[in-house]
Amino acid sequence: MVIVLFGAPGVGKGTQAEILAEKLGIAHMSTGAAFRSAIQAQTPVGILAQSFVSQGKLVPDDVVAKIVEEFLAKPEFAKGCILDGFPRTRAQAEELDRMLSASGRTIDHVVNINVDDETIITRLLQRGRQDDQEDVIRHRLEIYTNETAPLLDFYGKKGTLTSVHGVGSVDEVNERILAVLS
Ligand code: ADP
Numbered sequence: 001m002v003i004v005l006f007g008a009p010g011v012g013k014g015t016q017a018e019i020l021a022e023k024l025g026i027a028h029m030s031t032g033a034a035f036r037s038a039i040q041a042q043t044p045v046g047i048l049a050q051s052f053v054s055q056g057k058l059v060p061d062d063v064v065a066k067i068v069e070e071f072l073a074k075p076e077f078a079k080g081c082i083l084d085g086f087p088r089t090r091a092q093a094e095e096l097d098r099m100l101s102a103s104g105r106t107i108d109h110v111v112n113i114n115v116d117d118e119t120i121i122t123r124l125l126q127r128g129r130q131d132d133q134e135d136v137i138r139h140r141l142e143i144y145t146n147e148t149a150p151l152l153d154f155y156g157k158k159g160t161l162t163s164v165h166g167v168g169s170v171d172e173v174n175e176r177i178l179a180v181l182s
Pocket of ligand 1: 030031033053054084086088
């Protein structure tokens, strides 16, 4: 099973991806977390990504594709996976389809988690990660609206998209997502 968790920064994709991976017994990948650890380790990808991540910009598609391809090739991803934070552009979505079809796979579910902007900003300011300052958060939300949200239409037309309400307890939101997957 291949699941894409979709939604703006701060809607809880990472939290839900971790719980779902545990419950469903499949691997998960957060491109944001992958970039943060690459930056920490100062790998070539990390060095390329760091200025984009710190400014809340999208890392270029070719760099993202490289990191995703590495993950998808790992044996633990063969059974299925949960993708968090990828794809974020039309080019990435098309690249993902190509990578999956190379191993005879397709996306089973795209789950869009909906949270209003003001709740997102409050949550992210509380989280306080390095890229969680208000101006950077607003920039990330703007990029989400302009470059990532149009994918809702792309996946809507493919018939794989379901939206869930992302305000509530972690457990409540998790139940809503599990209901979509069953
Ligand atoms: P958030 O969802 O709160 O923005 P993430 O951990 O998903 O946090 O992403 C952090 C940063 O990593 C993004 O602002 C961006 O710079 C980079 N990033 C993550 N995923 C992608 C992607 N698919 N394409 C381009 N950049 C990405």
